Structure formats: structure tokens, C-alpha cells
Amino acid sequence: MERSGREICGCLSTFSLGREPVCLTTLTQWRNRVSQKINAAIVGLGRWGELLVSSVDDSEVLQFTAAVTRTPSKVEEFCAERGIKLSDQLEDVLGDESINALVIATPHSQHFDQLMAAAKAGKHVYCEKPWTLDAVEGQTALEAFAKAGLKVAIGHNRRFAPNSIAMKQVLDSGSLGSPIHIDGHFNANLAPAEGLWRDSRAESPAGGMTSMGIHALDMFINLFGRIRDVDVQSTRVASPIDVDDSTLVRVNFENGCSGHLTTLSATNMLWRISAYCLGGWVEIRDQDKLEISSIADGASQKTYPGYEYPALSTIQAALENFGTAIADGTDFLISSEEIRHATIVLAAIIESAETKKLVTVG
Numbered sequence: 001m002e003r004s005g006r007e008i009c010g011c012l013s014t015f016s017l018g019r020e021p022v023c024l025t026t027l028t029q030w031r032n033r034v035s036q037k038i039n040a041a042i043v044g045l046g047r048w049g050e051l052l053v054s055s056v057d058d059s060e061v062l063q064f065t066a067a068v069t070r071t072p073s074k075v076e077e078f079c080a081e082r083g084i085k086l087s088d089q090l091e092d093v094l095g096d097e098s099i100n101a102l103v104i105a106t107p108h109s110q111h112f113d114q115l116m117a118a119a120k121a122g123k124h125v126y127c128e129k130p131w132t133l134d135a136v137e138g139q140t141a142l143e144a145f146a147k148a149g150l151k152v153a154i155g156h157n158r159r160f161a162p163n164s165i166a167m168k169q170v171l172d173s174g175s176l177g178s179p180i181h182i183d184g185h186f187n188a189n190l191a192p193a194e195g196l197w198r199d200s201r202a203e204s205p206a207g208g209m210t211s212m213g214i215h216a217l218d219m220f221i222n223l224f225g226r227i228r229d230v231d232v233q234s235t236r237v238a239s240p241i242d243v244d245d246s247t248l249v250r251v252n253f254e255n256g257c258s259g260h261l262t263t264l265s266a267t268n269m270l271w272r273i274s275a276y277c278l279g280g281w282v283e284i285r286d287q288d289k290l291e292i293s294s295i296a297d298g299a300s301q302k303t304y305p306g307y308e309y310p311a312l313s314t315i316q317a318a319l320e321n322f323g324t325a326i327a328d329g330t331d332f333l334i335s336s337e338e339i340r341h342a343t344i345v346l347a348a349i350i351e352s353a354e355t356k357k358l359v360t361v362g
Contacts, residue, residue, distance in 0.1 A: 034061045038323040040126075041066035041093040042084075043114060044106035045075045048128065052103055052155075053082065055315035062323035064103075066093050090114065094121040100326060103319070104128060105155075107197045108210055112137040119144035126322045128155040129214045131343045133205070133350070135362065138343035142336050153322040153332040154339050156218045158271070160317040161287035162304040164219065167273065170282045171223055176294060177278030179257050182224050184216030185272045187264040191240050199241045204265075206234050206353040207244030209346065213263030217249075217345060219273050220261065221338055226254045227345050229360045232352035239266040249349055269309070287311040 038061065042049050045067050053064045066085040069075055079086045093099050094117060101124040104114050112132045118125045125145065131154055132138040145152045158164055170176065190208065193199050204210055209217075221227065231250040239245035245266035251259035274283040280294035288307035293299045307313060318333075325332045345361050352359040 034324055034327040036327075038062040038100045038326050039065045039098055040101045040103050040319075040323075041068060041096070041099050043068045043090060043093070043102050043104045044128075045069035045078070046105065049105040050075070050078060051310055051312065052105055052315060052319065053078075053084070055312045056319050057082070059316060059320055059323075061320040061327070062101075066096065066099055068093055090117060094118065094123065100124060101126065101151075101322070107203050108133050109203060112141060115141040116144060119148050119150060122148060122150065124151040124153075124322075124326050126153040126155065126319065129218070130210050130346055131339050133210070133347070135344045135347040138347075139340060142340055146336065151322065151325045151332065152336060152339065153318070153325070154218075154334050154342075155318065156215060156334055157311070157314040157318045158215050158287060159218065159222060159333060160314040160321070161284075161307055161311060163284040163286075163288060163290040163302075163307075164273075166290050166302070167275070167282055167284050168223060170292060171275055171277070175297075176275075176280045176282060176292075179224060179255075179275060179277050181257060181276045182220055182251075182259045183272075183274045183276075184213075184219060184259070184261045185263070185270050186212040186216045187262070187267050187270040188212055189267060189269070190243060190245075190265040194241045199243065201243060204243045205350045206232065207236075207247035208263035208265035209247055209249075209349055209353075212265070213247060213249070213261055213349075214342070214346060215271075216261050216263065216273065217349075218334070218338075218342055220251060220253075220259055221342055221345070222334075223273075223275055224253050224255065224257050224259065226341060227259075227361050228252045228254045229358055230345065230348050230352050231358040232349050233356070234353035237266070244353070247353065249352075287314060 040062055042053055042064050056062050064084055067079055068087050068090050072086045072088050102118045104127040108130055111127060198204050229252050234244045234247040236244045237246050243265060245264060247263045249261040272285050282292045284290055288304045290302045321333055348359040348361050
């Protein structure tokens with residue numbers, strides 16, 4: 001029996017964690033499944049790396065016991081407060097048998113080599129997005145982890161926001177009918193990155209795609225499935241840094257649906273995903289707002305308290321999902337196949353931005 005959009009908006013949905021459906025409000029279920037904390041090392045301890053570490057300060061599932069960063073002196077106090085061993089050498093954590101997993105938050109171009117080193121050393125990995133910039137390298141890394149029997153996870157914490165979970169349930173329920181089109185915006189101001197590693201076309205190809213738009217791409221795949229081709233317009237209009245600030249991606253899905261993804265890197269923050277169906281539409285804004293407009297049931301809205309940016313609870317949930325997967329062999333919410341497909345699509349988007357031609361996803 002299909003549930004109405006109004007009914008679904010009134011509850012917090014569940015999502016699949018391995019074989020067992022788990023509600024976001026019952027994260028203690030994950031914690032109860034881990035008898036001993038997973039020891040992790042953070043690789044890359046910049047602003048986002050510190051947020052990753054801070055998000056699990058009170059976790060019973062995963063703890064950070066070591067850190068690797070290029071300039072240890074910048075984070076000595078942060079690590080000392082948490083009893084984290086600090087190093088500037090990746091080999092120090094790869095050879096440490098007490099460390100179960102690495103969490104990688106380094107510049108995108110470094111991911112592949114670090115992933116391969118982790119797989120060789122027998123470490124599970126949670127990697128910030130994008131997995132890799134190159135599709136072939138991405139597949140090679142996934143195969144290395146699969147062959148070694150190791151868990152992989154990707155840093156799409158927005159999948160763990162309650163409004164994202166509810167949106168997925170609305171669409172999967174069929175209450176709004178057949179899907180037609182999906183629209184996504186993720187905008188922010190990257191001007192403060194001037195002089196930092198993101199201030200580079202090599203690290204930020206296709207403008208904001210690797211830092212912001214990749215989140216929208218993940219939601220597209222999560223909600224509408226595999227992508228067939230992309231056609232991209234990407235240009236620098238006004239940004240003070242040499243990175244495209246206007247990137248528009250037209251998407252065709254294998255199921256016949258269409259999509260449009262916009263990421264602007266020189267304006268104020270906006271996160272919005274809208275899905276349009278035969279019987280109405282559903283939209284999320286930020287990580288706490290959900291709106292449903294149904295031809296049959298009218299309009300309804302819901303706000304989830306406590307999920308304002310940066311919504312540390314979503315980061316904690318993603319890391320604890322990763323830790324639980326290591327502890328009891330279940331799967332991370334985002335599958336290796338979704339990671340693989342998103343990496344291939346990102347490579348196609350980068351190619352289309354450069355060639356200004358439609359690119360078929362391989």
C-alpha cells in the first residue's frame with residue numbers, strides 16, 4: 001500500500017544499513033553492535049579534517065588515535081587535547097597495527113596513491129569525496145580493497161541528513177508517481193580558498209564540482225539511478241580565484257529521466273535538491289528542511305532541529321556507519337558500485353566541461 005506524501009513527511013524514514021533497516025534517530029543501535037571502538041587515523045587535518053575528528057569526540061563506535069598532516073605544528077594543540085598521535089608521514093600510520101582504518105581528507109589528486117597504500121597495508125578507508133579524479137584509478141582502487149576484503153566508505157555525509165533520508169523514502173514509496181526530472185543546486189563562496197590547495201584548476205576541475213556539486217551528483221544517483229550522459233557548461237565569470245564559478249550540468253538518466261545540476265563557487269551557500277514526479281514534487285533545502293507538494297494530498301513541510309550547517313551529526317552518522325561496517329561486516333550506506341559510478345560520471349563531467357561536448361558515461 002502506497003503512503004501519502006503527507007504521512008511520510010510526518011515521520012523520520014529508515015534506510016538500509018546492510019540487511020537491517022536502521023532509523024537515523026536510533027544511532028544507538030549502531031553503537032550497541034560495536035563491542036570495541038574502531039581506531040582510526042585522520043590523513044589530512046585541515047578545516048574539514050578537524051570537523052571529521054570533532055564529530056566523533058563522544059562516539060562509542062570510532063575514535064581517532066593518530067593523525068598525519070603536512071604541517072603538524074598547526075594542529076598540535078588540537079591533537080593534544082584528544083590524545084592523538086601526530087605525524088607528517090603516512091607510513092607511520094600504515095605500519096601501526098593498532099590502527100584499523102584511515103579517514104582521508106587530503107587534496108583530491110593525492111587520493112589514489114593514499115588509497116592504494118592503505119589497501120596494501122590492510123587498512124579500511126573512509127575517503128572524502130571525490131573518491132578519485134580519474135575513473136580508471138577509481139576502479140583500480142576499489143578492486144584493490146575488494147581483493148583485500150577491506151571496507152570502503154565515501155564522505156557523502158549529506159546522505160545521512162534526515163531530510164535526505166525522508167526524500168528518498170518519499171520517492172521510493174511511489175506516493176508521487178513516476179519520476180520525471182531532478183534539479184540540484186550546491187553553491188558556496190570559494191574565494192577564501194585563495195592561496196590554498198582548492199585554488200587550482202587541477203584540484204578543482206569543472207569549478208565547484210569536486211567540492212560541492214559532487215554531493216548533488218551523489219543524490220542524483222541515490223534518487224534517480226544510473227546516469228547515461230552529461231553535457232556541461234563551465235566558465236569563470238567573476239571569481240577572484242582561477243576556478244570556474246558557474247558550472248551547469250545537463251543530465252540524462254538510463255531510465256529516461258532528466259536532470260540539471262548547478263554549482264556556483266562565488267556566491268553565498270545554497271543546498272537544494274528538487275525531484276519532480278507525475279503526482280507532485282519533493283524538495284530538500286539545507287540539511288534540515290523538507291517540502292512535499294502533492295496533487296492528491298496538497299502541501300506539507302517539515303524541519304528537523306539540530307541539523308544546521310555543518311550538521312556534525314551527519315558526519316558522525318557517516319563515520320559510525322563506517323565503523324559499524326568494519327565491526328560486524330555489514331555494508332556502508334553508499335555502495336562500492338555507487339562510488340564507482342559517481343567517479344565515472346565525475347570524469348565525464350570534467351571531460352565535457354573541457355571539450356564543451358556531450359559525453360556518454362562509460
